[in-house]
Amino acid sequence: MTVTPTDRALRVIARCRDIATYTEVPGETTRRFLTRPMHTVHALLRSCMEIAGMTVHVDAIGNLRGLFPGAAPESPRLLIGSHLDTVPNAGAFDGILGVVLGVAIVEELRGQHLPFAIEVIGFSEEEGVRFSKPFLGSLALVGKLEEETLTRTDESGLNLRQAIEAYGLDPKQLPAAVLPDDTFAYIEFHIEQGPVLESDDASLGIVEALVGQTRMELIFAGHANHAGTTPMHLRHDAMSAAAEWIVAVEDYASSNSDLVATIGKVHASPGAGNVIAGHVTASLDVRHANDNVRNTAVSAILKDAKAAADRRGVQITSQIQLEQPAVPLDPHLTSLLDKAAAQAGFPSRRMTSGAGHDAMILAPIVPSTMLFLRSPGGLSHHPDETVLPQDVEAALATAMEFLTQLRDDRRNLKDGHA
Amino acid sequence: MTVTPTDRALRVIARCRDIATYTEVPGETTRRFLTRPMHTVHALLRSCMEIAGMTVHVDAIGNLRGLFPGAAPESPRLLIGSHLDTVPNAGAFDGILGVVLGVAIVEELRGQHLPFAIEVIGFSEEEGVRFSKPFLGSLALVGKLEEETLTRTDESGLNLRQAIEAYGLDPKQLPAAVLPDDTFAYIEFHIEQGPVLESDDASLGIVEALVGQTRMELIFAGHANHAGTTPMHLRHDAMSAAAEWIVAVEDYASSNSDLVATIGKVHASPGAGNVIAGHVTASLDVRHANDNVRNTAVSAILKDAKAAADRRGVQITSQIQLEQPAVPLDPHLTSLLDKAAAQAGFPSRRMTSGAGHDAMILAPIVPSTMLFLRSPGGLSHHPDETVLPQDVEAALATAMEFLTQLRDDRRNLKDGHA
Numbered sequence: 001m002t003v004t005p006t007d008r009a010l011r012v013i014a015r016c017r018d019i020a021t022y023t024e025v026p027g028e029t030t031r032r033f034l035t036r037p038m039h040t041v042h043a044l045l046r047s048c049m050e051i052a053g054m055t056v057h058v059d060a061i062g063n064l065r066g067l068f069p070g071a072a073p074e075s076p077r078l079l080i081g082s083h084l085d086t087v088p089n090a091g092a093f094d095g096i097l098g099v100v101l102g103v104a105i106v107e108e109l110r111g112q113h114l115p116f117a118i119e120v121i122g123f124s125e126e127e128g129v130r131f132s133k134p135f136l137g138s139l140a141l142v143g144k145l146e147e148e149t150l151t152r153t154d155e156s157g158l159n160l161r162q163a164i165e166a167y168g169l170d171p172k173q174l175p176a177a178v179l180p181d182d183t184f185a186y187i188e189f190h191i192e193q194g195p196v197l198e199s200d201d202a203s204l205g206i207v208e209a210l211v212g213q214t215r216m217e218l219i220f221a222g223h224a225n226h227a228g229t230t231p232m233h234l235r236h237d238a239m240s241a242a243a244e245w246i247v248a249v250e251d252y253a254s255s256n257s258d259l260v261a262t263i264g265k266v267h268a269s270p271g272a273g274n275v276i277a278g279h280v281t282a283s284l285d286v287r288h289a290n291d292n293v294r295n296t297a298v299s300a301i302l303k304d305a306k307a308a309a310d311r312r313g314v315q316i317t318s319q320i321q322l323e324q325p326a327v328p329l330d331p332h333l334t335s336l337l338d339k340a341a342a343q344a345g346f347p348s349r350r351m352t353s354g355a356g357h358d359a360m361i362l363a364p365i366v367p368s369t370m371l372f373l374r375s376p377g378g379l380s381h382h383p384d385e386t387v388l389p390q391d392v393e394a395a396l397a398t399a400m401e402f403l404t405q406l407r408d409d410r411r412n413l414k415d416g417h418a
Numbered sequence: 419m420t421v422t423p424t425d426r427a428l429r430v431i432a433r434c435r436d437i438a439t440y441t442e443v444p445g446e447t448t449r450r451f452l453t454r455p456m457h458t459v460h461a462l463l464r465s466c467m468e469i470a471g472m473t474v475h476v477d478a479i480g481n482l483r484g485l486f487p488g489a490a491p492e493s494p495r496l497l498i499g500s501h502l503d504t505v506p507n508a509g510a511f512d513g514i515l516g517v518v519l520g521v522a523i524v525e526e527l528r529g530q531h532l533p534f535a536i537e538v539i540g541f542s543e544e545e546g547v548r549f550s551k552p553f554l555g556s557l558a559l560v561g562k563l564e565e566e567t568l569t570r571t572d573e574s575g576l577n578l579r580q581a582i583e584a585y586g587l588d589p590k591q592l593p594a595a596v597l598p599d600d601t602f603a604y605i606e607f608h609i610e611q612g613p614v615l616e617s618d619d620a621s622l623g624i625v626e627a628l629v630g631q632t633r634m635e636l637i638f639a640g641h642a643n644h645a646g647t648t649p650m651h652l653r654h655d656a657m658s659a660a661a662e663w664i665v666a667v668e669d670y671a672s673s674n675s676d677l678v679a680t681i682g683k684v685h686a687s688p689g690a691g692n693v694i695a696g697h698v699t700a701s702l703d704v705r706h707a708n709d710n711v712r713n714t715a716v717s718a719i720l721k722d723a724k725a726a727a728d729r730r731g732v733q734i735t736s737q738i739q740l741e742q743p744a745v746p747l748d749p750h751l752t753s754l755l756d757k758a759a760a761q762a763g764f765p766s767r768r769m770t771s772g773a774g775h776d777a778m779i780l781a782p783i784v785p786s787t788m789l790f791l792r793s794p795g796g797l798s799h800h801p802d803e804t805v806l807p808q809d810v811e812a813a814l815a816t817a818m819e820f821l822t823q824l825r826d827d828r829r830n831l832k833d834g835h836a
Contacts, residue, residue: 194647227680227703228772229612232672240668246661254650262645266686273701283691285645354646
């Protein structure tokens with residue numbers, strides 16, 4: 001289906017590209033948590049929000065928050081958000097697109113109030129670059145930013161508390177940043193950061209869950225030996241063992257739907273061309289939306305490693321570095337989003353998110369859903385990252401329809417029909 | 419077969435261990451070409467040689483050369499040698515054992531002259547550590563040390579010519595170092611540096627050839643992508659492609675007798691656990707005593723690499739870094755050595771050498787043969803490198819029998835019986 005990009009979509013893209021120029025490093029987009037250019041981003045978005053009729057403030061962790069009130073003073077709150085920070089040398093859409101879309105949605109309402117308020121939130125921190133810990137903005141929003149985190153230091157030696165103060169904010173006000181409990185739903189728009197939608201020729205993806213993840217390190221310990229004088233049958237080659245295992249991991253993941261498993265880091269030592277590898281250290285990253293599937297996979301993969309090692313008289317040890325359960329999104333909200341996409345004329349493509357997002361932090365607290373926009377070339381965390389105008393239009397149209405679905409749904413709820 | 423080690427074997431081992439204490443680095447054995455401790459080694463071996471009745475000099479490249487004259491003034495010359503230099507943090511036997519055995523053989527003659535002279539040579543340089551070029555001693559001996567090599571510099575900036583002068587030698591005398599053409603045979607004793615003899619429960623190995631070698635670098639170029647958001651079927655994983663190839667290389671070499679193939683160096687980039695490897699650089703080392711077998715293997719292995727890469731939409735490039743033909747040793751001398759070992763009571767175990775030795779440089783010029791002594795644990799280039807007393811005794815007994823075989827053989831030749 002081809003959608004003609006409208007002015008509103010082009011405006012969203014232009015605004016993202018404009019914001020990408022607010023950077024710590026001239027010539028590229030690098031905008032970490034609470035750095036100087038974030039002031040300009042706050043100022044720019046604040047004026048857009050205010051023009052659209054929103055009341056704006058920056059909370060104590062640096063989240064930019066604009067409230068468009070509901071029809072009645074006691075209206076519950078829909079939260080729309082994503083993050084304002086970037087990785088070093090980033091693209092122009094990761095995170096910021098979701099915030100700009102949130103503002104555009106309110107702009108589309110043209111002052112018309114709904115039976116619920118809309119709060120658009122630009123999270124101050126999601127990428128984890130400055131303090132080597134991600135989700136600082138959303139963690140503060142759900143009251144889970146731990147005291148200890150405030151003592152983490154950035155590379156200049158400044159701790160988080162000091163960074164907040166240096167930005168002109170008051171860490172004592174952190175409790176006031178916590179999301180009011182009148183919030184009934186959270187929706188996040190984000191680029192996919194992967195090739196799935198593009199390969200399916202789809203504009204939008206409806207996210208059912210954020211995958212769980214296991215990260216491990218495996219060590220294959222054989223014997224380093226002379227590559228010329230050691231016959232094949234007398235070798236204990238750690239690299240051959242690791243290689244057989246890497247192929248087995250690829251096979252296993254490929255034959256299990258939606259499972260991904262990656263060995264991205266391999267170090268062979270002593271690492272000389274004429275010496276058989278005595279030791280190989282390898283990373284393992286396994287992800288799936290179903291924790292049982294993931295755990296079964298990890299067990300099978302470790303068994304494969306042991307078999308490949310045993311065949312060569314190689315020893316194996318492994319260590320878990322990260323074990324993170326999957327986060328399911330709200331099935332009811334997700335089905336409303338599905339319906340909205342269909343109404344707006346976009347075939348629904350359900351999927352899981354292989355990457356982490358603020359929705360992961362929000363979902364356990366408030367019913368949450370996510371809409372992905374196609375990433376051309378699957379590119380993300382890269383200056384060439386982009387988004388297609390027709391996909392932004394599709395997302396906007398779906399979002400407006402989602403507001404309608406949400407309004408009808410709440411009316412049914414109130415009337416006892418649902 | 420068990421042989422009781424005799425005093426002469428224990429003396430050889432003790433002498434090697436003594437010489438191992440002459441080192442550039444206290445506490446370990448590191449003795450590079452023409453460094454200070456080499457003076458002491460020269461002095462010690464010179465006195466042993468002179469006591470055994472040899473005339474000794476150090477040639478212009480620093481080879482220590484002791485001549486035990488034959489029965490007649492015009493007697494032809496048998497050369498027995500190996501090298502005096504070591505790798506950093508070496509063992510006590512690699513190279514030096516062959517020189518000390520040469521001296522012990524002459525000692526065993528107890529002044530009795532044979533119909534041929536024996537020159538024992540301690541090559542000054544074989545490992546290639548100081549000037550990043552091996553075989554300097556034997557290359558000078560066969561007149562193949564190129565003028566350009568004299569301008570190579572060591573890590574202190576001294577060139578080879580200056581190093582020779584600093585040691586007290588005269589580079590102008592290099593032509594005088596060339597082996598006289600009365601030399602009719604060369605024999606080298608060396609530890610195996612591999613596990614073959616030990617796994618066969620054999621003391622000695624009779625070397626038929628030094629293997630040829632191909633060294634290459636392969637680059638697998640796929641696409642680096644997010645490990646969470648890129649489904650298995652949309653990946654171009656350079657590490658998986660390389661891994662499939664590494665297993666194929668192991669399979670191919672294992673199913674071809676005496677072929678060895680090694681991937682000892684693997685570098686995956688960007689090298690993060692959560693990023694699919696976009697590039698993998700891998701070494702390849704293939705060796706066999708038959709150049710046709712080796713060339714066929716390299717072709718097959720490159721085809722395997724292409725197949726593994728193609729299956730994943732990964733590109734592959736390769737570059738040859740070293741292409742060295744096999745060096746066959748002299749079949750007649752080798753059969754005499756075989757006969758000698760049998761006469762001495764040691765089952766003959768023919769093999770090829772997977773490592774380079776001075777014999778490789780000598781063989782194209784003078785009929786050459788080599789005898790390997792078992793390396794316990796296959797260990798070499800390591801402080802724990804050792805040799806068994808009974809194996810040294812076996813080598814000595816074989817060597818003395820070899821002299822007899824050689825004498826009879828030459829008598830037959832002269833009488834026209836061979």
